[in-house]
Amino acid sequence: MNSTERRALAGLASLYVFRMLGLFMVLPVLSLYGADYRGSTPALLGLALGAYGLSQALLQIPLGMLSDRWGRKPVIFLGLAVFAMGSVVAALTDSVYGLIAGRILQGAGAIAAATMALAADLTRDENRGKAMAVIGASIGVAFVLAVVLGPLVAGLGGLSAIFWLTALLALVGMLLVWRLVPNPQQLAPRGPRQGDFSRLLRQGDVWRLVSGVFFLHLLLTMMFVPLPHLLVDQLHLASDQHWKLYGPLMLGAFVLMLPLMRAAEKRQQVPGAMRLALLGLVFGGVALMPEVRGNWIVLCLGVFFLAFNLLEALLPAQLTRVAPAECRGAATGLYATLQFLGAFAGGSLGGVVYGQGGAGAVATLALGVLLLWSIAWWQMRGTRVPLAGR
Template sequence: MVNQSSFTAVEKKASMSLSLIYGTRMFGLFLIFPVFAIYAKDMAGASPLLIGFALGVYGLSQSILQIPFGVLSDKLGRKVMISVGLVLFIIGSIICALADNIYWIIIGRAVQGSGAVAAVIMALAADLTAEHNRTKIMAFIGISIGISFVLSLIAGSFLAPIIGGLAGLFYLTAILALIGLIILWWVVPNPKKSSFHRDAQPVASQLWQMFNHPQLSLLNVSIFLLHMTLSSLFLIVPHLMMQAGLLQNDFWQVYAVVMVLAIIFMMPLIIIAEKYGKMKLVFMVSIALLGMAVYILQLSFAQIIIVYVALSLYFTGFNAIESILPSLVSRIAPSDKKGSAMGIYTTFQFLGSFAGGGFGGFLLGLGDFYLFSFLMLITTLWVLLLGFYMQHPKMISSALFKIKSKARKGDILKFTGVVEATINRSEKIAYLKVDNKTFKRQDFIDKFV
């Protein structure tokens, strides 16, 4: 029997090319994070509040427009809307590159974020893959986002002094988006047809139900707070590095060492969470690492070794949480409502980036103490919130399959490893929750697909 769960040539091409487009866009958005606070302070009209607003405003426009972009892609076509988004990103990048004051930077960053193509890329990925391979391509794209984030912190701090500061970085992001357009039209396969995918796209009638889901709400608040702390910290960390005697040209070395250490330290946490079912414990420990990092940064006393330790702790916790949260959403959300749950989740993520930049800048304007105190307070409350209200998640995952018309729900539920099943007869799709320890994917495919 042929292994139908392996990628076809088209699926491999789609996963690689779409991951590259998504990853380079996120790379461009985060490229300025490690140095923006340093360069922006000398711009006309700059203040801590406006610098923070400029850093995070992309999240506001992205959160507002991501669902409309997805809806329009159903009508106008995936590639058309991705192209519109990438062109907006190019325009926003050029506006920022040419800006001579903080207000034009804010406008440019808002335009960058308005090219909200994340959901559309996911929908195109779903169009180009068989149902039973869809979770794998989504995971592949997710990995590309993580790699892009890590590389952007190192590359941004390394390249800024070499290519002309912020202007050079923004021109680079425009070039990367242009390359993304070329990849989109010359490399990404054309789908035979575009369909609506409940596992990858929000359903309007489900949004309120998913928004009010108690356990999903905890995860939405968590991703909001995680990216809020990230945007806030990048308003002050570059200054702390300089106070510790580090030259701006050497920032990249700190981020390179810190990110390598964070990835190494994160791996045992992920293993404990996934293999031994200690998801809640690892989640809370990771948040505690964020709080510890903030506390240590506040007491850094201009010592570079303390900055290294604090940032290693922070990014260990950050990377662990960033890996755990999507997995939790997938496990907790009803199998046929995952697209709606993820749509709300990503909206909270981008809003957190906006809030962290804006409110973090406001607090920084009052003084370092206020920003650090706020961050320590919210991490403490965050741990308590999860401790009291988060349920221990079931160790299951989502799966979906295009099934035979004669396949019955009762028979599917009897299949070893299937925990939940929702059948959409009109689409001939089974949305499942499965126990990966006992579920035999290929056997299921042979029997029902």
């Protein structure tokens, strides 16, 4: 990579870390601390957990296409401002409905598509896969930091402290984009023609990848509805001590993920690595089963987080290799739409199912989702996922 590409990648990867950190920090604590909000129920807290995903899903494609027309940076600045406003709303409320409203407004700052498209604009074809892998890995970094910092910050000032911090991180993100990320040398295309977008929607490779990120974030958000309670009840960890478990688990999973990702791309075995990671996600559902206790819960969570981080890095890198250049913003918008729609579905379903049947029912639902995911990928087995370096 040349100096411009390195500078752009450093800025955009940092932006992803700061923004996703703000979204992820509530995952390990909301279902515990949210119980103190007026009107809270397990179903409403699950909705609050995934609510940002609904507005993200509705706006990713429109804002991704808008970035093809207006330019990436104006859309990114607008999205960060809206995200900061939603954080302030959530920080000031004491009711579960205000919490849901703040989360929806946070999600309306839907910049993932524009950010990924800007990264693609600022890197050459031969380096684009590396750039997307770094950005995907930065989401893993954000997740590692979030599950450690979330319980720590909430222990100091509750959920409000987390939301005030996320508002500050949004402002830091604006500064990064302004000062560190260069402008593309060429103007972005004036947006995809209708026929181009229709062709994108007919690509089996694209649908395999975007369906993967939908199921991945559905599982993640659904698991974090019962998981904090499980750590309190089964492992006897106080809510402000959960970071002591998440920290080593997530750090170990991230360190192991990096050589696996490099080996898969170097040996052109990315599809096989994704299938193996899909199998690893099964352990997340197993961890929630009532029969699993003690160190077995820790082991299952470790395998799940490793598989999650691996898929989070590989999926976006593969997408940018198959998406036509003239509608890359729309393609990344479709990817982000399904990603956040999965988060909304996971939080909403997880809250309802947990309220009705406890952690065991959520475990059964998670395993059912994984079976459905496997069937969906099997049905698309005739489509080729392009290999790194081709």
